Amino acid sequence: MSEGIIQPDRPEDIDGEGKDLFSKFDDMIALREGILATGVEDPFNLVMEKVLSPTRAICNGRDTILLGTYNYMGMTFDPDVVEAGRQALSDFGSGTTGSRVLNGTYQGHKEVEQALMDFYAMDHAMVFSTGYQANLGIISTIAGKGDYIVLDIDSHASIWDGCAMGNAEVVPFKHNDIEAMEKRLKRIPEGAGKLVVLEGVYSMLGDIAPLKEMVAVAKKYGAMVLVDEAHSMGFIGENGRGVVEQAGVIDDVDFIIGTFSKSVGTVGGFCVSNHPKFEIMRLVCRPYVFTASLPPSVVATAETSIRKLMRGSNKRAHLWENSKTLHKGLRELGFQLGTAEPQSAIIAVIMPDLEQGAAMWEALIKGGLYVNLARPPATPANMTLLRCSLCAEHSEEEVREILGIFEAAGKAVGII
Numbered sequence: 449m450s451e452g453i454i455q456p457d458r459p460e461d462i463d464g465e466g467k468d469l470f471s472k473f474d475d476m477i478a479l480r481e482g483i484l485a486t487g488v489e490d491p492f493n494l495v496m497e498k499v500l501s502p503t504r505a506i507c508n509g510r511d512t513i514l515l516g517t518y519n520y521m522g523m524t525f526d527p528d529v530v531e532a533g534r535q536a537l538s539d540f541g542s543g544t545t546g547s548r549v550l551n552g553t554y555q556g557h558k559e560v561e562q563a564l565m566d567f568y569a570m571d572h573a574m575v576f577s578t579g580y581q582a583n584l585g586i587i588s589t590i591a592g593k594g595d596y597i598v599l600d601i602d603s604h605a606s607i608w609d610g611c612a613m614g615n616a617e618v619v620p621f622k623h624n625d626i627e628a629m630e631k632r633l634k635r636i637p638e639g640a641g642k643l644v645v646l647e648g649v650y651s652m653l654g655d656i657a658p659l660k661e662m663v664a665v666a667k668k669y670g671a672m673v674l675v676d677e678a679h680s681m682g683f684i685g686e687n688g689r690g691v692v693e694q695a696g697v698i699d700d701v702d703f704i705i706g707t708f709s710k711s712v713g714t715v716g717g718f719c720v721s722n723h724p725k726f727e728i729m730r731l732v733c734r735p736y737v738f739t740a741s742l743p744p745s746v747v748a749t750a751e752t753s754i755r756k757l758m759r760g761s762n763k764r765a766h767l768w769e770n771s772k773t774l775h776k777g778l779r780e781l782g783f784q785l786g787t788a789e790p791q792s793a794i795i796a797v798i799m800p801d802l803e804q805g806a807a808m809w810e811a812l813i814k815g816g817l818y819v820n821l822a823r824p825p826a827t828p829a830n831m832t833l834l835r836c837s838l839c840a841e842h843s844e845e846e847v848r849e850i851l852g853i854f855e856a857a858g859k860a861v862g863i864i
């Protein structure tokens with residue numbers, strides 16, 4: 449008998465009444481079945497049969513405007529980006545089949561890291577296979593036993609999972625509340641390591657953090673600061689470096705986390721830093737070491753896209769115009785929005801409940817518009833949201849069309 453494997457003593461143990469480990473999902477299964485039983489299209493099972501451009505696709509057989517992607521800068525069909533990927537696929541093959549610390553660092557990985565250092569004007573850049581893994585890896589590795597992580601309660605799942613994977617004490621504070629954050633920092637024992645984790649743009653409501661004040665408070669208490677700028681890269685701040693740049697605190701933060709899966713238009717994650725010892729992370733950060741590196745075609749598209757985003761000021765200006773027009777139009781139609789003013793490329797439309805949210809989502813998709821239906825636990829305060837994320841490639845005319853579809857759907861469902 450092999451050690452560590454429990455063998456049944458008697459044959460009847462084999463078909464005993466064991467606990468079904470799926471029973472914990474029963475409430476979720478019932479909720480989902482309840483919604484689908486009303487006959488609505490499944491909002492979490494949409495298939496894009498053909499993608500026509502960054503802003504249009506054939507979804508479930510219909511020509512649809514995309515207003516629920518993170519393709520903020522519309523780079524996915526940029527001819528230079530596509531060509532760079534094609535070339536790398538031919539020159540370097542389809543994948544690396546290995547970790548960055550073994551056989552998985554190709555020329556392209558070094559080049560995309562250099563592009564990130566140039567983009568952020570920082571000394572170090574480390575690329576992960578996703579943004580999720582970047583948060584998981586950096587947070588769990590730098591904050592260890594006896595250290596404290598002070599974080600906004602509305603932080604992204606990858607930040608929470610990074611905290612859960614490490615051994616630090618985790619201290620959340622009320623969303624965007626500077627005083628609450630300070631109170632938590634004040635209570636941490638003298639001499640303990642402290643990491644404050646913030647996001648530039650919070651992706652559910654599209655609101656931004658008061659980073660100028662928050663970073664100053666963090667520094668006052670000697671904390672290191674990590675800011676996740678996943679939703680701001682490429683268009684917030686003079687050079688698209690994010691809310692940290694817009695707030696004038698980029699030199700005061702220790703780590704910026706980002707992703708290639710939004711404005712960059714492909715997949716991958718990263719951390720940039722000026723910390724002199726940062727390179728040791730490549731050997732001690734498990735979600736970097738124990739996984740395969742990104743395919744050569746992906747890093748080539750990312751590098752080309754990042755270098756183009758450095759010259760993207762016209763696109764940025766148009767994206768801001770789109771955001772303002774949509775926000776104003778939706779407010780005038782009578783929808784309740786997540787922010788009083790547009791603060792990013794995300795505009796959240798608050799739904800009364802999940803049933804009406806699903807009905808509204810379906811009315812929009814049938815009208816030719818895709819948005820994200822977001823619900824708890826991803827959303828704050830148990831809200832059901834229709835999350836609209838704009839793209840720099842949406843034309844003025846498309847934004848008007850979007851408002852028309854919202855008006856018709858809102859009236860049909862009885863929300864406005």
Ligand code: PMP
Pocket residue numbers: 578579580581583604606647651676678679707708709715716717
């Ligand atoms: N951070 C934030 C704030 C995010 O919203 C996301 C993804 N939605 C991530 C990190 C993870 O990014 P990725 O898609 O690259 O895993």
